[in-house]
Amino acid sequence: MKANSLLIRALSGTVLVLLVVGMTLAWYDPATGVPGRTFYLLWSVVGLLTLWEYGRLLGARLKTRSAGGRAAWYLLGGAYIAQAFVLIQLMDAMLVVTLMTVVWMSDTGAYLVGSTVGRHKMAPVVSPKKTWEGFAGGMLFAVGVSLVWYSLYWGGQYDGAIATWGAAAYDSHLVGALKWAGFGIVVGLAATVGDLVESKFKRTIDVKDSGGIIPGHGGMLDRFDALLLAVPVAWGYLLLTALTE
Numbered sequence: 001m002k003a004n005s006l007l008i009r010a011l012s013g014t015v016l017v018l019l020v021v022g023m024t025l026a027w028y029d030p031a032t033g034v035p036g037r038t039f040y041l042l043w044s045v046v047g048l049l050t051l052w053e054y055g056r057l058l059g060a061r062l063k064t065r066s067a068g069g070r071a072a073w074y075l076l077g078g079a080y081i082a083q084a085f086v087l088i089q090l091m092d093a094m095l096v097v098t099l100m101t102v103v104w105m106s107d108t109g110a111y112l113v114g115s116t117v118g119r120h121k122m123a124p125v126v127s128p129k130k131t132w133e134g135f136a137g138g139m140l141f142a143v144g145v146s147l148v149w150y151s152l153y154w155g156g157q158y159d160g161a162i163a164t165w166g167a168a169a170y171d172s173h174l175v176g177a178l179k180w181a182g183f184g185i186v187v188g189l190a191a192t193v194g195d196l197v198e199s200k201f202k203r204t205i206d207v208k209d210s211g212g213i214i215p216g217h218g219g220m221l222d223r224f225d226a227l228l229l230a231v232p233v234a235w236g237y238l239l240l241t242a243l244t245e
Contacts, residue, residue, distance in 0.1 A: 009216030047085030113137025142188030150180035194229030
């Protein structure tokens with residue numbers, strides 16, 4: 001049974017990644033940065049489904065709360081979810097894919113390291129399986145993936161330039177690498193906090209998964225929880241550092 005569930009999780013996860021990346025980059029023009037219509041269609045649908053799932057959970061679990069309390073949950077939670085999907089559609093499509101891979105690999109690194117050597121609980125009440133060792137592994141994966149993206153794609157303007165420009169190009173290249181390492185750090189931190197926020201929300205309303213739309217992964221909130229906080233943090237980091245300019 002466990003092997004079957006792992007297989008289902010792996011297959012559905014692969015299909016999800018291919019679908020999200022494919023629709024994000026379909027008809028994307030790297031010269032102008034203009035995405036295809038599928039980019040806006042995808043993230044609009046994902047955002048609406050996530051909002052619908054959130055509203056459904058609240059409707060089922062907050063019946064005993066006051067009208068004001070319910071309104072606060074709907075408004076604040078809805079705004080938290082909506083802002084991420086609005087900001088995504090204002091970003092370069094390739095940057096969105098970069099951000100997603102950093103977030104997802106941070107989660108993968110945290111799982112692999114935490115399940116292997118994790119001993120010290122990070123947030124035992126909110127998320128009992130999270131460990132500080134896993135957190136460290138996730139951060140290393142996030143920084144590593146960011147630097148890989150910089151080396152293979154975002155730092156392309158320096159290809160062959162160091163030999164031509166000398167020390168000035170080397171210094172600029174080093175600064176760029178440090179900025180992208182910082183991107184991995186802030187996104188990894190935000191992804192972890194975003195995941196903890198959703199875990200706290202689910203414990204508050206007493207549910208295990210936010211839904212079952214993605215076999216083996218749960219609901220939309222379960223899959224995109226880390227992205228909800230990582231997106232605005234990444235957006236702020238881009239504005240402060242002019243990372244992709």
